[in-house]
Amino acid sequence: MSTATLPTRRDEAWRYADMDAVARLGVVALDQWQTINVAAGESVTRCMIVGSDAPELHRFRVSLGEGAKAAFFVTNRGGDYTRVDLEIRLAKGAHFEFGGVTIGGGSATREFVTQVIHAEPDATSNQTVRAVHWGTGTGNFLGEIKVARHAQKTDAAQDFKALLLEAGASANAVPQLEIFADDVKCAHGATVGELDEAARFYMMARGVDPATAQRLLVQAFIGDAFVSLDDEAERETLLDAALSALEGARL
Template sequence: MTAHPTGAAGFLHRFEGLRRRLPGARLPYVEALRAQAAEAFRSQGFPTRRVEAWKYTDLRPVADAGFDEALSAVDSTPDLPTAYGAARAVFVDGRFRTDLSTLDGLACRVEGLAAALPGLDGRLGQLARVEAQPMVALNTMLFEDGLVVTVPAGVAAGVLDLVSLGTASERPEAFHPRHLIRLEPGASLTIVETATGPDEARYLHNPVYEIEVSEGATLTHARIQQEAARAFQLSTVYARVAAGGTYDNFTLNAGGRLVRNEIHTVLAGPKAACHMNGAQLLRDGQHADTTTVLDHAAPDCASRQTYKTVLSGKSRGVFQGKIHVHQVAQRTDGYQMNQALLLSPEAEIDSKPQLEIYADDVKCSHGATVGEIDAEQLFYLRARGIPEERARAMLVEAFLREAIEGVQDETARAALDAAVTGWWSRQEAAA
C-alpha cells in the first residue's frame, strides 16, 4: 500500500491530481493564480521556526498529518450553532451549503465563490499575496468555495452569520475556503463568524479573507473560533480600509489543537480607522497564535488593538503585533496592548509587540503584561461565600471584559459574551 504523502509534497500532489477539476479550471485568470500559488508553495513549503514570523509556532503537526480531500456527504444535516442574525451562510467542510443557508432579508449580494468566479477577475487575489505567505499560497492553490459578499453604497445590510463546520473523523481532511467581502461607500455590515466541529472531528481549516472597506463604510467582523479539539485552523485576513472607513475585528480563539490567526490591515485613506481586538482562551494541550500587521499608510488614521490571553494547563499562547507607520501617515494615533493571565505554572505566553515609525507627528504606544489571578481579589470573593471555581471564573471574565466591550455592535458583542460564558461553563463541567 502506497504511503499517504504528507507535508508540502502531499498538498502539491493533491493539486496536480485535482487541478483540472477545481472550480475555475477553464478560466485563464484562475489557472494563472493557482499556478503562481503552486510555484510559491513549492519553493516555500510549510514555514519553519527559523522564519521570524513563525518563530513561536511549529507547524510540524500540520505538515505531518497527511490530509485527504474533504468528502462530506452533500445531504448531511449537521447541527448548527446559535443564530445571531436573520441571514446565515453555512459551509460544511469548506463547501457552501445553500440548503442549510438562509439569505433572505439581507440587503446585499451574497454568492458562493465557485459559482461567482467568472465575474471575479481583478478582484480575487488583489489583496492576498502568495509570494510571502505560504498559507495563502496553499489556499489559492486548492480553494474550492467560499463566500462573495458585496454591500451596495449607502446600504445598512444588517447581520450575516458565517458558519463553518468541520466533520471529518475517519481520516484528517483539509479545506481552504476563500471569502471576498466588499463594502461600497457608506455601506455597513456585521458578520458574526463561527467555526466549529464535533469532538471527534480531525481537519485543517485554512481560510483566507480579502476585505475591502470603501470610503465611509463600516464592517464589524466578530470571529468565534471553537474548532474541534483535534482540529487545526490557520486563517489569514487581508483588509484594506479607505478614507473615513472603519474595520472592527474581534477574534475569539477558544478551540482547536493548533491555531494561528493572522490579520493584515492597511489604513489606505485619511481618517480611516481599525479596531483589532481579541481573546484567546486556552486549555491544556492547546496552542494559539495571533499575529497582526497594521499599516498606517495615510494621514489622520486611528487604530486600537487590545488582546487578552487566558492560559490553563500546559497551553501556549502567542501574540505578535506590528504597527507600521509610513512617512505619509502624519497625525497617526495607534495603540496596542497585549495582556496574559496564567492559570497554571505550566502555561506559556510569548509576546512580541513592534512599532516601526517613519512619520514625525504621531501618537503611538504599545505594551504587554503577564500575571496570575490576584490572590487578594480571589480571597475577597471567597470571603463572601462564592465557591473558588466560580470566583476564579468571575475574575477571568472581568479580565476579558475590556477587550469585548470594545466591540460597538450589540449583536456581535452578545455573540462574544455567550461564547466566553460557554467556554467557562465547559471548563467547570470538565473539572
C-alpha cells in the same frame, strides 16, 4: 516568506507557532486569504469564534478607504493550534479596531498575528488582546505596526495582557514598530500575571463558590477586548464562548 514551502521558526511571524500543526495544515492553507475592501466612508465589523480539535488558520487582508472603519473581535479557544492572521492597510482618516481573546488549557497554541500598515495621514488603530491559559497552553500575540513616511498624525496602540492560571502555561507578546513619520503616536504594552488570589478569596469568603469566583475574575479580565463592540448580543456571545472553555477545567 514564500508560501511555496512551509515556514520555519526563523520566519519572525512564525516564531512561536506549532510547526507540527502547520505541517498538518499544509502549504495550501497558507494561500487561503480572505480579502475585504472597505470603501471610503464605509464600516465593517466581524465577530468570530474560532478553534476546534483540529488545526485552524484564518487569514484576512483588509484594505480601508479614506475615512473607512473596520473592526474584528475574535474569541480563539482552539483545542489544537489555532491562528488568526490580519493584514490591514489604512488610507487617510481610516480606523481599525481589534479585540481578541485566546483562552484554553491542554497543550494547544492559540495566536493572533497582525500587521497594520498606516499608509496615509490621520489614520488610527487600536488593538486589545487578552490571553488566559492553563495546563501547558500558550497564547501568542505578534503585532506589527508600520507607519509610512508621509503618514503624519498616525495614532496607533497595542495592549496585550495575559493571565496564566497554572505554572505550565505560557504567553508570548512581540510588538513591532516600524515608523518613518515623525508626527505620530504609537504605543504598546504587554504584561503577564497570575489570578488575583486575594480577590478570589474575598469572593469565596462571601459565599461565592471557587468556580464562579474564578469565572467572574476571568470575565472581568477578558472583557476589555470586547468593550469597543457596540452590539451587546455579539459581545455576550464572544464572552460566553471564551468563558465556556473554563468549564470542566480542574484549576
